[in-house]
Amino acid sequence: MTSFQGILPAVSTPFDAEGRFRADSFERLLDRCYSAGVDGMYVCGQTGEGLQQSAAQRKLVAEIAVKASPKDKTVIVHIGAMSTAEAVDLAQHAARIGAHAVSALPPIGNYSFGEIKAYYAALAAASDVPLLIYYFPAFAPNLNSLAQILELCAIPNIIGLKFTANDLFLLSEIKKSGATIFYGTDEMLVAGLIMGADGGIGSFYNVAPELFVQLYRQAQAGNWEQARQTQRPINELISIGLNFPVQPVVKSMLRRQGIECGNCLPPRRSLTAEEETRLDQMLAESTFARTLFAETSQ
Numbered sequence: 001m002t003s004f005q006g007i008l009p010a011v012s013t014p015f016d017a018e019g020r021f022r023a024d025s026f027e028r029l030l031d032r033c034y035s036a037g038v039d040g041m042y043v044c045g046q047t048g049e050g051l052q053q054s055a056a057q058r059k060l061v062a063e064i065a066v067k068a069s070p071k072d073k074t075v076i077v078h079i080g081a082m083s084t085a086e087a088v089d090l091a092q093h094a095a096r097i098g099a100h101a102v103s104a105l106p107p108i109g110n111y112s113f114g115e116i117k118a119y120y121a122a123l124a125a126a127s128d129v130p131l132l133i134y135y136f137p138a139f140a141p142n143l144n145s146l147a148q149i150l151e152l153c154a155i156p157n158i159i160g161l162k163f164t165a166n167d168l169f170l171l172s173e174i175k176k177s178g179a180t181i182f183y184g185t186d187e188m189l190v191a192g193l194i195m196g197a198d199g200g201i202g203s204f205y206n207v208a209p210e211l212f213v214q215l216y217r218q219a220q221a222g223n224w225e226q227a228r229q230t231q232r233p234i235n236e237l238i239s240i241g242l243n244f245p246v247q248p249v250v251k252s253m254l255r256r257q258g259i260e261c262g263n264c265l266p267p268r269r270s271l272t273a274e275e276e277t278r279l280d281q282m283l284a285e286s287t288f289a290r291t292l293f294a295e296t297s298q
Helices: 023-035 055-068 084-097 113-125 146-153 168-175 186-194 209-220 224-241 246-256 273-284 287-296
Strands: 006-009 040-043 074-078 101-103 131-135 158-163 180-183 199-202
Touching: 006 074, 006 209, 023 055, 040 055, 055 074, 055 084, 084 101, 084 113, 113 131, 113 146, 131 146, 146 158, 146 168, 158 168, 168 180, 168 186, 180 186, 186 199, 186 209, 186 224, 199 209, 209 224, 224 246, 224 273, 224 287, 246 273, 273 287
Parallel strands: 006 040, 006 199, 040 074, 074 101, 101 131, 131 158, 158 180, 180 199
Antiparallel strands: none
C-alpha cells in the first residue's frame, strides 16, 4: 500500500526554446530532489505548467516521472483539464503507467458546486487510482465550505485533498474525517503540519528540497521548535521569490543551480532582464540564499 504522506515537490517542467519537454533536465531535477530525501513528486500541476501543455506532452512528462522515480517513492499526477473528457483520459493514462494517485484542480471557470462535484465524481470513477481533490479558494470560489469539501471526500475513490489556503482551522476540521491532506502553502508548512496535514506539496520544494525534508522530519519527531526554526530560512527564500511570478522565478532559481528548465509556456511569461538582475541582487544580499545557491550549483 502506498503511504500518502511526506514531502512532494510540485515539480517544475523543463522546456526547450520551442516549448518541447526536456526529459534530460527533468530527470536531473528529479534526481536532485530524490537525493535530498523527498517522498515523491507532484507532476504537471500549476508549478509544472500542466494546464499550458498539450495532453500528449503531459502524458510524456508523467511517464518519465514514473519511470525515473524509485519504487518506494510516490508519484501523483495532476490531471485537471478544461474538459472532463480530457481529464478522464489523463486519469486513465496515469493509471496505466503506474502512478500512485491522481489529483485535479477544480474545473476552471465560474462553475457551480454541483458542476464541480460532477467533475470530480467522473474523475474518481475513471480508474482505480486514488484521487486527491484540490481546495484552492482563490481558484474556485464556489468550493468554499467544510460541508462541500467533506461531500467531495465522501465520493468513492477520493482519498483527500491538496489544501492551499491559510484557514488552518478548516484544515483541522477536514482532518477529523480521516482525509489525507497535503498542505500547499510553502511559507506555512510547519503550521499546516501542526494542524494535522500529512505532508506538503509546494513550488519552492524544487529549489530547497533538503530544507523541506528536514522540516518534515523534525515535525514527525515532535521537534516543533526545531521545525519552526527550519521554516525561517525557507521563508527567507520565499520572501525573495514572491517578488516575482512563482513559476518563472522557480525556473530562474533552478537555472542558477545548474538545472536548465527553459522559459514558461505562454500565456505564462518569463522573467524580464530587469527582473533577472533584481533577483540576482536579492539573492546576493541574502546570506542564506547565497550559500544555498553556491552549494547546490557545485
